[in-house]
Amino acid sequence: MILKVIVEFLGVLRRELGVDRVEVYLEGSKTYRLRDLLLYLLSNYPKISSAVSSDGSLNTSYLIFVNDADFMIVGGYDYEVRDGDRITFIPISHGGSEVVGVEGVWRKLCEDLSKIELEVFEISSNDxxxxxxxxxxLQVNGCITQVLPSVLVLSDKQLLLASFLTFKAFEEGRNVxxxxxxxxxxxxxxxRQINDIITILKNVSSSSYLLVRVCKDVGNMGKPPIINGSEVSPSQLLQRxxxxxxxxxxxxxxxxxxxxLDIDRMHSLILTKISLFQII
Structure with a gap:
């Protein structure tokens, strides 16, 4: 039996290799891990060295998705490659117009930033x-209200980017x-799996939570729910x-x-993952 794996390249890596995808055929009698596949690609496509190190690990400037999921979620480098798998290399700093990366999405967001109002309140776990x-x-038309553990909120950009893409998805009929x-x-x-997210939220231990309210038009916000909390400046979230x-x-x-990775690099990775949700 032969395993067929589709490997896709996005952004600058596509231009460096001169192809947007390759088909890899592996002997089915053996077990191939993702690291084995990366080493195979490195051996047969030397220019991929900008993304893959000599030990088969991924350069931190790239993400890999396995069948539309981050490879770390499905097993990391030990993921067992299967027939029909689709492996996608995604540069964090995308070049060209093939992919709208963080910079492109953020530019679009900034164009409409004056129309988006964000409020954040720190509240107790009981509230x-x-x-x-x-x-x-608590939902109001044209607005989003959510409650999140403070340990999972890194910055206002994280919240604004997710809300911006949510509003756009509904406007364009791409909502999940x-x-x-x-x-x-x-x-x-x-x-894409709300049950996975609920599990993440349940498993996080946090002494404080954030009530997040965002509206796509200034003036729609209205009054917040009656809570025993303190308002937090969204621009100070990263420092806090x-x-x-x-x-x-x-x-x-x-x-x-x-x-x-340092906090700034982690911030960039998270914004990239949020922006890629609409691309993959």
């Missing part, structure tokens, strides 16, 4: 549970969920983030292979 139970009742506040979670955590809890963020975004 968070109360609001989560009534989350459906029928409810904007659920679509927001899917895009915030770059995951507890770096000792970075592991929670890494796990939530399936970035285990990037442990040790």
């Amino acid at each position: 968070a549970l109360t609001l989560i139970r009534d989350i459906d009742k 969920s029928r409810k904007p506040y659920i679509e927001f979670l899917l895009r915030l955590f770059s995951n 983030f507890n770096t000792e809890r970075i592991d929670d963020l890494i796990k939530a975004y399936g970035l285990e292979g990037n442990v040790g």
Whole structure:
């Protein structure tokens, strides 16, 4: 039996290799891990060395998706390659017009930034549970209200990017969920399975939560729910983030292979993953 694997290249890597995809055929009697496949590609396509190191590990400037999922989520380098798999290499800094990367998406967001209003309140875990139970009742047309563990919110850009893409998805009929506040979670955590996200949220231990309210038009916000909380300046979220809890963020975004990166680099990776949700 022969295993057929499709390998796709996006952005600058596509131009460097001169192809947008290749078909790889592997002997089916053997077990091939993702690392084995990466080493095979490195041997047969030397120019891929900008993405793959000599030990078969991925350069931190790239992401790999296996059948539309981050490779770290499906097993990392030990993932067992299967017949029909689709492996996609995605440069974090995309070149050309093939892919809208963080920079492109963020430019689009900035164009409409004056129309988006974001409010963030720090609340207790007890208030968070109360609001989560009534989350459906808190929604207002044209706005999104959500409650998130503070340890999973790194910056205002993270929230604005996810909300911007949520609003755009509904405008263009590309939404995955029928409810904007659920679509927001899917895009915030770059995951199409709401049950996976619920599991992530349940497994996170956080002493404080954030009530996030965002509207696509200034003036639609209205009054926040009655809570015992304090308003947080969205622009200060990155400075307030507890770096000792970075592991929670890494796990939530399936970035285990990037442990040790500084907070700015992690921020860039997260924004990239959010923007890629609409591309893959």
